[in-house]
Amino acid sequence: MQPYLKLDHIDKIFTRGNASTEVLKDINLTIEKGEYVSIIGHSGCGKSTLLNIVAGLTDPTMGCVLLENREVNSPGPDRAVVFQNHSLLPWLTVYENVRLGVDKVFSSSKTRAERDAWTMHNLNLVQMAHAKDKRPAEISGGMKQRVGIARALAMEPKVLLLDEPFGALDALTRAHLQDSVMALHQKLGNTILMITHDVDEAVLLSDRIVMMTNGPSARIGEVLDVPLARPRKRLELSTNAAYLKCRLRVLEFLYERHRFVEAA
Amino acid sequence: MNMPAMKTEPATAVRATTAAPVVTMTPKRPPRADKYIKVARETAARVVPPLIVLALGMLFWELVCRRAGSALPPPSRVFKETKELIFDPFFDHGGIDKGLFWHLSASLQRVALGYSLAAVAGIALGTLVGQSVWAMRGLDPIFQVLRTIPPLAWLPLSLAAFRDGQPSAIFVIFITSIWPIIINTAVGIRNIPQDYRNVAAVVQLNPLEFFWKIMIPAAAPYIFTGLRIGIGLSWLAIVAAEMLIGGVGIGFFIWDAWNSSHISEIILALFYVGIIGFVLDRLIAGLAKIVTRGTALN
Helix, strand or coil: CCEEEEEEEEEEEEEECEEEEEEEEEEEECCCCCCCEEEEEECCCHHHHHHHHCCCCCCCEEEEECCCCCCECCCHHHHHCCCCCCCCCCCCCHHHHHHHHHHHCCCCCCHHHHHHHHHHHHHHHHHHHHHHHHHHHHCCHHHHHHHHHHHHHHHHHCCEEECCCCCCCCHHHHHHHHHHHHHHHHHCEEEEEEEECCCCHHHHHCCCCEECCEEECCCCCEEECCCCCCCCCCHHHHHCCCHHHHHHHHHHHHHHHCCCCCCC | CCCHHHHHHHHHHHHHHHCCCCCCCCCCCCCCHHHHHHHCCCHHHHHHHHHHHHHHHHHHHHHHCCCCCCCCCHHHHHHHHHHHHHHHCCCCCCCCCCCCHHHHHHHHHHHHHHHHHHHHHHHHHHHHHHHHHHHHHHHHHHHHHHCCCHHHHHHHHHHHCCCCHHHHHHHHHHHHHHHHHHHHHHHHHCCCHHHHHHHHHHCCHHHHHHHHHHHHHHHHHHHHHHHHHHHHHHHHHHHHHHHHHHHCCCCHHHHHHHHCCHHHEEEEEEHHHHHHHHHHHHHHHHHHHHHHHHCCCC
16 A cells, blocks of 8 residues: 655755754655654654654655655645644634635635635534634634644645644643544544654654654654554553553653753 | 613513522623713713813914904804805815815715825735835835935826826825835734744645735734824825815815915814824724724734
8 A cells, every 4th residue: 555645865954154053864654554653752853843844844855755656845735734833814703714724725615605604614523713803813722723723624634734732722721622633633634744852742642753863964763653543531541551652762762762861 | 781671571481480599690780770870970070171271272363363463363253254165065166176074085085085095005015025025125225215206296197197196195195104014014914923934834725815814914003003194194295295286175275265364264274184193093093993803913
């Protein structure tokens, strides 16, 4: 079977003046359809750069991204991004923020009424339909992120890219939103690539965890399969042996073998 | 919905009794009279202090200028001498012998035309300079030099080019008010967060959609700052320009009054100029509030 999403020998070198920094080195990764893959690593290891390359917002220096065997090198709604800081447009309402993407993606394939229904459907999926006429400034951080997810989902992406989507949230809201994302993944079967620096989050949500070494020249250090059946329950897992083992593996990788070097 | 209103509506009352478990929560509101008193108090707090200062100022002016032989008339004489102009602003005896309404409206029309052109051209040029590094490198130094030229210095040149007072005055308004609009728009466009650009890229907005849906709303607070400075400057420039080009207009009215030694008329005209300048500024500020919906600066 052909891989759904393939990162093929990706290098990224940032050049500023005469100084050039190699951020990513020889990244190879294949993701199957419907898979939930997390990329974890210390901050500054280039995981956000990697996500931006998949999103098409940054060009790789070498190598390419293949989606269904076709090279992608510019941003598009087939790889919708949920940004870390939600990036909702403050002058639009919640509804209009989601509708903006819907109108572009389905401009010819759906009628006006269908686009409206589809927008509301996606707001319902993240339980934000009640706030559809509010502006981003009027809703909480967790709600903004839900709308961000709705906006991305509404574009019917082939791959959903999550850039530390829960990073800016408090622990309780984060847990709640993680459960929502799990439920959505279960229900819609999206292919998801998520950047995170939270070990529990990675183990709880992912089918596979990609662990990155420290930059510069970050590589994929290890890929861990998470053999936990879905649907997963946060409370039950907290004493599950397989869960704890996965968690330990990631922790060992991050804190023993590739400890974060201050100001490396 | 408050309690007395419910009593007068039998339908609501019946429903309330039959479907007893459904309790509609009606938040307690202060009685209407209280609300009016509060609003009145807040208004008074803002209106009364400037009125007191104004009254004291007039009193001082009256005391200083009332003695015989003073160069400027006291407010009482200003009022006496300009009563006709104040109470009949609409007369029209042909030529430039018109009521103040006509003078002011002629000036406002010139400002409206010159300023509208400046707004459109300024936002367009500002967007270009803000968006393109090469446009900025090429145009910005030139703009920085041109914007320091005083408005009236443009007038002889524009008279030479247009050979007519009317378009020259409009050009002076245009060239005066365009610089702050260009510069502020450019800053606003340059400051659009990368996040918004990323969103636009993922959604694949085309350049025109990007302009209308991202750039203009994101830069709106800056653009309106430029527009407010621009309207102030154009109102400043019109009076000076009209003094030189003549014809109907508040500027020439002032100059004409000076030539015929009607000092009171000058004072009245200045009063109107100030009030209208203030109203224009508030108008643009109000428009900004509506357009940016008060949320653009979050």
